[in-house]
Amino acid sequence: MTEVAAQLPRVLIVDDSRMVRASLSKQIRDKFDVREEADGEAGWQALLLDPTVEVVISDIGMPRLDGFGLLQRIRGSRLSRINSLPVLIISGEDEDEARTKAQTLGATDFITKGTPRVELIARIEALVKLAQTRRELEESREQLVRRNRGDVSVMVVQVDHYDELCTNFGHSVGQLIHRKLSKLLSAKVRKEDTIAHLAEGQFAVISPSADLDACGAFALRLRRAIETIVMTYKEHRIRVSLTIGLASAHGDPNLSLEELLQLAASRVSEGTMLGGNRVVSEAGEVTPDNVGRFSRLAVSLDHALTQIRSGSKEEARKRLREIVYTMMPLMEFIDSEFHVGLPLAELAEKAQITALDLHTATATASQWSGTQWRG
Structure with missing residues (x-):
């Protein structure tokens, strides 16, 4: 039992x-x-x-040093292993003032003591994964990037007007939106990605x-997907939009994960000031017209195969050019291994794919290795 317990992530409850x-x-x-x-x-000494x-769960009202004071000490620590710890503030009442103060002081998440067990465990697991990812990146970032044959990028995803939604419709509605976004992200990211709760309505x-x-x-x-969700509360129809900030370590391997998160969060602020419902990177707003060519064309081959097998060939036919583009590096590799003389040039011509497209696809294929995001 002791050996099993020692392998579990350690959570400090204060x-x-x-x-x-x-x-x-x-x-x-x-x-x-x-x-x-x-x-x-006592929690601080521990x-x-x-x-x-790996994660701290702290009450607010306590003798000697309350939860806010403990949170301040953690965020002000000179030890990186302490100041970057995820902190989950737990309170007996759902008080907006306490929630706002906790977020201002750097709390990672905030829940009430009546939170169901399933949700509590899910939130702690997300925080543990965030802590482990931070530690791995900080301790051996060069090895991680080399192992993954590419860059590390961060997205901060913010529900627009989240506080206003909670004020107008109640915090239970805000939490429902938070959970819907969490499920949507979990369904669409790749298995090697990490999803972390940064705050209410923010991932x-x-x-x-x-x-x-x-x-x-x-x-x-993702932004288009959330726009299709319409929630009904009493006589009101609630639509949700997202502002997403992007940051990447490309070109600067010395950037820490915390710095990437801060950069992405600052771009969320930029997008919010512009009215929200935007995606913002270092070059400004990202739109379907200016997003990278390879990213526009790449599709999920698993999704395309599922459509074909289920009889929905028309849906696959609509994206046939993109499917050919995505598969081209694989077919080139197969042809080079078996020398069967696949008519790749003719296929590219039929799909109206240029030589520049093929060069881009081949150069990028080794980075992706078949791990396109779902959706």
């Missing part, structure tokens, strides 16, 4: 109520190795002495082996 600590621990102990402390000061803690997607063009194309598809 709360002055023994019953609350016991309840939280009971809910999550099958997934996490739990350490408990009774106040903020963090200084225990480098294995980060950390993507190895993905450049800004690819991120921009994915962000545009």
Whole structure:
């Protein structure tokens, strides 16, 4: 048992109520190795002495040092392993003022003590994955990039007017939108990507082996997908839009993950100031007209095969040119290995793909290796 527990991610629970600590621990102990402390000061000392803690869950009202004070110490620490820790503030009441203050001080997430077990575990797991990704990138970033044969890019995804939605329709509606976006992201990202909750209505997607063009194309598809969702609350119809900021380590291998997140977040702010419902990168707003050519054309071959097998050939036919483009590097490789004389030039001509297109596809194929985003 001890060996199994030691392999689980360690979560520090800081709360002055023994019953609350016991309840939280009971809910999550099958997934996490739990350490408990009774106040903020004890929690702070635990963090200084225990480098294995990956996530902090803290109450607000506590003796000696409250949750806000503990959060300030964590974010102000000179130790990078401490100041970058994900902190989940947990409160007995759903108070907007407390939530706003926690976010201002740098809380990663905020939930109430009545949050269902499934959601609580999902949020902690997302924070653990964020902490592990940060540590891996910071400790051996060059090896990670080399292993993934490409860049590391970050998207910060923000629900437009999230606070206003919560004020007008209640925080339960805001949380529902938050969960819908979380499920949508989980369904569309690649298996090697990391999704992290940064705040209510805000997520980060950390993507190895993905450049800004690819991120921009994915962000545009994500924005279109969320626009199709219409929620009904009483007599109101609620439409949701996203502003997405992009940042990439391309050209500057010294950029840390924290710096990439800050850059992407600053571009979300730029997009919000321009009215929201935008995708913004270092070059300005990303649109279908200026996103990279390869990203515009690339398609999911798995999706195309599923359409064909299910009898929806017309849908695949509509994107036949893009399918040929995406498959061309693979077919060139097959032809070079088996020397069967595939009529690639004739196929490219039929699909109206230029030599420049083929050069771009071949040069980029080794980076992607069949791992296109879904959707």
